[in-house]
Amino acid sequence: MSAQAGPYDARRAAAYWSGERHDLGDELASVLSLGEPPAVNRAYDAWETGLVLRTLGEGSGRLGLDIGAGVGRVAIRLAPQLGRVACVDLAPGMLERLRVNAARAGVTNADPLRSRSDSLPFATASFDAAVCLGLLEHLPRPVQSATLAEIARVLRPGGLFWLVLNNPESLLLADTADNPYRDGLQRESGYYCSVVSEPALLEEAAGFFRIENLGSNLVYSLQRHAARLLPDAARRDPRLAPFFAHAAEWDLALRPIGTLARAAADHHLYGLVRR
Numbered sequence: 001m002s003a004q005a006g007p008y009d010a011r012r013a014a015a016y017w018s019g020e021r022h023d024l025g026d027e028l029a030s031v032l033s034l035g036e037p038p039a040v041n042r043a044y045d046a047w048e049t050g051l052v053l054r055t056l057g058e059g060s061g062r063l064g065l066d067i068g069a070g071v072g073r074v075a076i077r078l079a080p081q082l083g084r085v086a087c088v089d090l091a092p093g094m095l096e097r098l099r100v101n102a103a104r105a106g107v108t109n110a111d112p113l114r115s116r117s118d119s120l121p122f123a124t125a126s127f128d129a130a131v132c133l134g135l136l137e138h139l140p141r142p143v144q145s146a147t148l149a150e151i152a153r154v155l156r157p158g159g160l161f162w163l164v165l166n167n168p169e170s171l172l173l174a175d176t177a178d179n180p181y182r183d184g185l186q187r188e189s190g191y192y193c194s195v196v197s198e199p200a201l202l203e204e205a206a207g208f209f210r211i212e213n214l215g216s217n218l219v220y221s222l223q224r225h226a227a228r229l230l231p232d233a234a235r236r237d238p239r240l241a242p243f244f245a246h247a248a249e250w251d252l253a254l255r256p257i258g259t260l261a262r263a264a265a266d267h268h269l270y271g272l273v274r275r
Helices: 010-019 029-032 040-055 075-081 090-104 141-154 198-205 218-227 238-254 259-264
Strands: 063-067 084-087 111-112 127-132 154-166 210-214 267-274
Touching: 010 090, 029 040, 029 063, 029 090, 040 075, 040 084, 040 154, 040 210, 040 218, 040 238, 063 090, 063 141, 075 084, 075 090, 084 090, 084 210, 127 141, 141 154, 141 198, 154 198, 198 210, 198 267, 210 238, 218 238, 259 267
Parallel strands: 063 084, 063 127, 084 111, 127 154
Antiparallel strands: 154 267, 210 267
């Protein structure tokens, strides 16, 4: 998967996220990590979506927005607590899977829409809540900033926003063997990945939002990186699945922040309130 010099090409990125990732029939792998065992992706999803749901609260009349909605793994579970959810993604293949998954789940208030994240087709102050989970690391820095500004624009004052950022201080995430393509270069396939500049993004966000660190996936991260020392067949042994599930449960219960989380967690989840 060689890199191609030149500016970021959103059309190639959309084609990549619409393509072969879906051929395996694993919905979580198509939006999370193709290289990790299913139990690892399930644990990550349990932590991330679980923490959003725990802090969402009730509000059946609210309008929600999922930026980078993918196959609907988050939006479909948010939908019962909201009036409607606009599900934005640039990749047609993702939106096709989202429609299928929503219909299978009996969700009728999730509205798939193809759009760039940095140019949203919504009026100012249209939404009460928004999520952006796992997207920014796949966008170059200027598009990250523009996406953040657009989410702030379409949220009403007091609107809630959940944002996941990977942790640039993590000693474990810095291991290039974990993902050798997390280098800020777009591959010929269209794939782009980087470690976000978390301090810079949070500084930008502070101009629009009040920010709270809701917790990290520290226990999950320690478990995931430890398992990477095993042979691939051992990593995929079903007997390891409960360890990953319990790791997600610990992260939800403890919501780790502080020095150890900064040193070893893969991600932090932030709760933001529009000023």
